[in-house]
Amino acid sequence: MGTMELTLGRWLLTFLPIAVLLVTIVGLKWGAPKAGAAAWFVALAVAIIGFGGDAFLVALASAKGLSLSIFVLSIIWSSVFLYNVAEQLGAPRVIGETLARLVADPLLQALVIAWCFSSFLQGITGFGVPVAVAAPLLIIVGVPPVQAAVMTLIGHSWAVTFGSVGSSYYTLQLVTRLAPEQLAPWMAFSFALPIITCGFGVAHVQGGVPAMRRAALPVLLAGSVMAVLMWLFAYLGAPQIASTLPSLVGCLVLWLVGRSAPAVRRVEPPIAGGSMDGPLAGKLGFNAAFLPYYALIGLTVAGQVPAVKAALGNVAWGLDYPAYQTSLGYQVLAENLYAKISLLSHPAPIIVAAALLSFAYYRLAGFWRPGVGRAAARLTVKQCVPTSVGIAATVMMALIMNDAGMTTLLAHGIANATGPLFPLLSPFIGVLGCFMTGSNTTSNVMFGALQYETARGLGVSTVLISAAQSVGGSLGSIVAPAKVLIGAVVVGLTGREGEVMGRAIPYCLVLVLLVGIQTWLFVYVLFRELT
Amino acid sequence: MKKTTKLTVACAIIFADFPLLYHGTVISRDPAVAVATLVVLAMGVGLALAS
Numbered sequence: 001m002g003t004m005e006l007t008l009g010r011w012l013l014t015f016l017p018i019a020v021l022l023v024t025i026v027g028l029k030w031g032a033p034k035a036g037a038a039a040w041f042v043a044l045a046v047a048i049i050g051f052g053g054d055a056f057l058v059a060l061a062s063a064k065g066l067s068l069s070i071f072v073l074s075i076i077w078s079s080v081f082l083y084n085v086a087e088q089l090g091a092p093r094v095i096g097e098t099l100a101r102l103v104a105d106p107l108l109q110a111l112v113i114a115w116c117f118s119s120f121l122q123g124i125t126g127f128g129v130p131v132a133v134a135a136p137l138l139i140i141v142g143v144p145p146v147q148a149a150v151m152t153l154i155g156h157s158w159a160v161t162f163g164s165v166g167s168s169y170y171t172l173q174l175v176t177r178l179a180p181e182q183l184a185p186w187m188a189f190s191f192a193l194p195i196i197t198c199g200f201g202v203a204h205v206q207g208g209v210p211a212m213r214r215a216a217l218p219v220l221l222a223g224s225v226m227a228v229l230m231w232l233f234a235y236l237g238a239p240q241i242a243s244t245l246p247s248l249v250g251c252l253v254l255w256l257v258g259r260s261a262p263a264v265r266r267v268e269p270p271i272a273g274g275s276m277d278g279p280l281a282g283k284l285g286f287n288a289a290f291l292p293y294y295a296l297i298g299l300t301v302a303g304q305v306p307a308v309k310a311a312l313g314n315v316a317w318g319l320d321y322p323a324y325q326t327s328l329g330y331q332v333l334a335e336n337l338y339a340k341i342s343l344l345s346h347p348a349p350i351i352v353a354a355a356l357l358s359f360a361y362y363r364l365a366g367f368w369r370p371g372v373g374r375a376a377a378r379l380t381v382k383q384c385v386p387t388s389v390g391i392a393a394t395v396m397m398a399l400i401m402n403d404a405g406m407t408t409l410l411a412h413g414i415a416n417a418t419g420p421l422f423p424l425l426s427p428f429i430g431v432l433g434c435f436m437t438g439s440n441t442t443s444n445v446m447f448g449a450l451q452y453e454t455a456r457g458l459g460v461s462t463v464l465i466s467a468a469q470s471v472g473g474s475l476g477s478i479v480a481p482a483k484v485l486i487g488a489v490v491v492g493l494t495g496r497e498g499e500v501m502g503r504a505i506p507y508c509l510v511l512v513l514l515v516g517i518q519t520w521l522f523v524y525v526l527f528r529e530l531t
Numbered sequence: 532m533k534k535t536t537k538l539t540v541a542c543a544i545i546f547a548d549f550p551l552l553y554h555g556t557v558i559s560r561d562p563a564v565a566v567a568t569l570v571v572l573a574m575g576v577g578l579a580l581a582s
Contacts, residue, residue, distance in 0.1 A: 033538055037580035041573075059565040060556040062572055066549045321557060385535070389542050389579045396576075 017043040036393030047404035052328035065396030071339040074348035083125040084376035091289035103258035114155035116250040123244030126164035149487035159243035160474035165347035166240035168440040175448040188234035196223035222253040295354035315343040330405030411453035430472025443473035478508040544575030
C-alpha cells in the first residue's frame, strides 16, 4: 500500500475535505448536494497538491465513485418509486391505521406506530418517509406533536442500516470489502441492544420512567424477537429485509401482548379521529395495500432458493478498474466487477419486479387509476435528484480520499490519538456522518473505510468497528437535521424544529454511548479473537 | 435558473459524463480524454455548488 509520514500538518490537510463538509452543512446550513460538491473540489485539490495524485487519479477515483453511486442510487430510486406508487393509492395510511387499531393501550400504540411501523417503513423506503408517515398517525391517536416527532425519530433509528432495502449495509460492505457472510450477522448482532433501547426510548418519551417500567415486558419480548429475526435474515443472506420483516413481527408481538397481558392494557378510545386520505383508501384492504411488500418479501425469499440461485446467481453487472500508484508510492489495487449489481442479491431488480407484479394486480383488481404512475414518477424525481447529486459528490470525494491514501493516513492519526478508547468513540463518528448528511449510507461512504483502517491500525476487529460505524450512523438519524425538519413539519411544528431537536439529542447521546460501551466490550473483552 | 433546475442539470451532466470518464480512464487510458471528461464532471459538480 505504500507509507506516508504522519505529521500534524499532513493529517490536518487530509481532514480538510471533511472539515469543509462539516462547516458547510452544520455552520453554513448548505444542503448535501452543495456541500458535497465543495468537498469534492477540496478533496481533488488536496489529492493533487499534497498526496502525489494527478488528474488521471482523480478521474479514475471519481469514475469508481460514480459506479458506487449507481449501486446505491438504483436502490434509492426504485424503492422511493415503489413507495410513491403505494402512497398514491393510499396504501401506507391503510397499513398504519390497521396497525394502530391492533392495540388499545396508548403506550402500546406508541410502540406499534413509532417503534415498529415506522421501522417497517424505514425497511422499505427511508429518506424521511417513516417520520413523515408515522408521526401524523401518532397525532391521530392523541400523542402531542413534539412527542410524536421525537418518538418516531427514536423509534425508527434502529432500522436504518438494513432499511431502504439494505442500502446503508450494502454501501458499508462495499467500502470496507468485508465478506457479507461475516459483516451482516455481526452487524445484526450489534443492533440487538439498540433495538431494545430504542423501544425503551419511545416509552420514556411517552410517559417517563413509569412508562419504561410498564413497557419492560412488551419491549423486551418484541425487541428480542426482532433482534433474533434481524440476525437470522442477515445470516441467511437476506439483509434487504432484515429491518422490514422483524418490524412487522414486532407489531404482531405487541398485538399479542396487548391482548394477553392485562398489566399493560388499559381501555382507551382506539383512534381519536383521522381518515384515510388516499383516493382509493376506502376500497383498499390491508392485504391489497400491503401487496407491493408481500411481493418484495416473496421475491427476496425466492431468490434464496438454491435452484433459482444456481440459474440466475451469476447474472450481474459491474465494471473493472485498473491498479494505480500515486507519485508518493500509495498503491491502489485493481478491481474486478466493482460495485457489482447482481440480479438476485441486489435490491433494485427485486424492487422493480415487485413494482411490476403490484401494478399488474392493481390494474386487474381495478385499484389502478390513470396518472398514478406519472404522479409517482414525478414525485420520485423531485425527491431523488438532490439526493443523487449529494450522494454522487460525497461518494466521489470519499473515493478520491481513499485512492490517494488520505483515508489511511487520517485513520492512523485517529488510532494514534485515541488508542484503546477508539471502539468507544467509533459509533459517534457514524453519528457525525449522519448528522452532517442526513444519511446513514453517506455516513458509511465517508467514514466506513476510515473506521476499517483505524481498526486495522489498532489491531482490533475490523468487522465489529465497521458494524459500530453503521450502528452509530443509524442512530444518528434521531438528530439528523434533515429528518428532524421533516418530523417538525409533519406534526405542525414548523419554526419549532429546535424544540424537537432539543428533546431528541439526549436520547441519541445515551443510546450511542451504550453502543460505544458495547463495542468496547465486544472488541476488548468478549470477541477479542474476531478479526 | 431555479435551484431545482440547476440540480437536475448537474445530475444529468454528472451521470451522462460517467461513460466518457470510464472510457478515458479505463478503456482508452488516454490521459487527455480522462482530463477532458474530468473537466466536464467538474462543470456538473460546479453547477451543484452554485445551486
